[in-house]
Amino acid sequence: SYWAVPEPPDCPSKANSGRSRAVLSQAQTREVIIALDRTISDIEMRLAAARAAQMRNQGVSPSDSAADQGNMRPRLLFVMGIMTTFDNRRRRDSIRKTWMPQGERLRMLEKDKGIVTRFVIGRSANPGPDSEVERAMDAEEKEYNDILRLNHVEGQDGLPLKIQMFLSSALSTWDADFYVKVDDDVHVNIGITRSILxxxxxxxxxxxxCMKSGPVIANKSLEVWDCG
Incomplete structure (x- = not known):
């Protein structure tokens, strides 16, 4: 299941975009923050319930010690999903040759440092044994074992849904303190990222x-966000 981010109160709609200027006041911004806080609380409660149910299904009581639970599912520092597409094989190879460890080093990064990194990609519009795209992706996945496949058709519904599906899949697969999304045209310093988190x-x-906050000024030719 997915959780929708609450819409800002009285946020100007596309129908009202003809107005020359629309400003989100500080009071409205506070209302948005409060709504987001409630959404986060709801997600945390659902995650806690889901984890407890998973523990019961695996024969572990939620009241067991943290050490016992850790033996079942180690706590990670962060899971990083690298958004990619079928056409971006060169970008993936560039990342593999630079900042993303491969093979045993990738497994040791997870075991010793609590860091998981995966390329995130969905499915083609016509999956099946005759799909050249799917065969190439399956071969790459088998060779590198660093790809997370989503039940999502690439190119449909845009990137927001893909990110939402990644977060849902990552939350159900790994228990981590942070879940990170990056694009495949970004080179990451894993050490600095680890230190910051x-x-x-x-x-x-x-x-x-980048959190959209503060006054939002919009008109037909200009849109300004305060990314604080």
Whole structure:
């Protein structure tokens, strides 16, 4: 299941985009933040319930010690999903040759540092044994074992749904403090990323990135966001 992000109250719609200027006030911004906080709380409660149910299904009581639970499913620092497409094989190979470990080093990164990195890609519009695209993707996945496939048709419904499906899949597969999304045209310094996230590990509800906040000014020819 997926959780929708609440819409900003009184946010100008496309139908009202003809107005020369629309400003989201500070009061409205606070309402958005409160709504987001409630959504995060709801997600956390659902995750806790899902994890407890999973433990019961695997014969582990949710009241067992943290050490016992850790033996079942190690706690990771972060899971990083690299958004990619079928056409971007060169980008994936560039990442593999630079900052993303391969083979045994990739497994040791997960075991020793608590870091999981995977390319994230969906399915073709016509999957099947005769699909050249699917055969090539299956061969690449078998060779590198660093790809997370989603039950999502590439090119449909856009990137937001794909990211949402990645987060849902990652949450059900790995237990981590952070879930990170990057694109396949970005080269990441894993060491610095690890250091930054480790400093925030003890804090609840940490979000790092571009958050649309503050006054939003929009008209036909200009759109300004305060990314703070």
């Amino acid at each position: 480790a400093r925030h590990r003890s804090k609840p509800r940490v979000y790092i990135g």
